[in-house]
Amino acid sequence: SHSSVQEAPNQAKPITVKNNLKFSRYDPLERDFRHFYPDLIHLLSREIGGSTPGLSNQFTKVLTHNLSEAVIGKRYGLMVPRSFKELGGESSLSELATVLGWAVELTRASANITAEVSQDRTMSRNGQPTWHRKSMLGPAAVNHAQMINYSVFILLQKYLQHHESYSYCLQEVIEAFSHQTRGFCLDLSFNPEQQQPLLHSYDIARYKSIVYSTRTFPTLVFPVSLALHLSGLHQEAVHDQAKRILTDIGFFSQVQQDYDNCFRDPKEGDIAKGRVTWLIVLARQRASQAQLQELIDCYGRQEEECVQRVKQIYYELKINKNIPMYIEEKIGDIERAIQQMAKVDKQGLSQSLFFKILGEVSSDSYTFLQTSSWD
Secondary structure, three states, X not given: OHHHOOOOOOOOOOOOXXXXXXXXXXOHHHHHXXXXXXXXXXXXXXXXXXXXXXXXXXXXXXXXXXXXXXXXXXXXXXXXXXXXXXXXXXXXXXXXXXXXXXXXXXXXXXXXXXXXXXXXXXXXXXXXXXXXXXXXXXXXXXXXXXXXXXXHHHHHHHHHOOOOOHHHHHHHHHHHHHHHHHHHHHOOOXXXXXXXXHHOXXXXXXXXXXXXXXXXXXXXXXXXXXXXXXXXXXXXXXXXXXXXXXXXXXXXXXXHHHHHHHHOOHHHXXXXXXXXXXXXXXXXXXXXXXXXXXXXXXXXXXXXXXXXXXXXXXXHOOHHHXXXXXXXXXXXXXXXXXXXXXOOOOOOOOHHHHHHHHHHHOOOOOOOOOOOOOO
């Protein structure tokens, strides 16, 4: 009987973050970021529209829909000006930090459109009608994703062309686009030919790559790297150190998301959709022959009894108990790594920046789901 499957108790999230540091909300920095929005829309619509009647109006609609918080969710672009300030960046450059923050939002908007069109979704992650349906363009809306990508280069050229960080920031933008495409290439729901027998495609290497390309890079590494470059910190050692810690933060937060999707908010449907999650990666490693055979038969199938059987195996393997302990351990490791962070030259990396990012990410309001995790 499946009645023995119980939902895990709603355990408090393991928050041990030092002084529970957080970024302040609705401060002048955030106000400046939001105030720049109308200028951004005006500039990009004019540049892309040129003298063609109607084109700039059309692009205004593309941007206002796809950049709205109702569609895109939390403003990760704000991480650029926040990080820049924490790094002691010059206040005369704060407008450039805002511009780079909007570059982050634009890359996220284009990734969103691409995912929505590829999966022909009717509703976005946040319950809004998807752009290709709302605009009635269908697959042709992919062109709007390309226009948004192009507008990132327009924005950087207009504001940063003469700043010494320009070429470094361009490099980061190119890397952001490469992770966008990599995320789609690793996603098994888009690439069924990569499915291997015995669930072999559900391995740690693929899982870590998906998390890095769809979550860690676009929401953490990309904005922090831009802030470091704007602060004049281009040394590889500095970026490697930041990347190491941010990779761990992004990883544990996705593990937490996977756990919540299964044990707290099962309507997310990771099991039925056959997603690459930390739970299935662990279960595949730990299962007996008989359990593995059942996982092969049931994982990725819509029938309720299949979903319940996979969940039952998770309970049998004690994954529901092990993951919260693992997350707590991981947060402890990250805190120690931040405390041991060397000051690289007189400015260097700020411990408080990383404690604040950790505080932000381990709070409930941080939700960025990998591309395939939509209804």
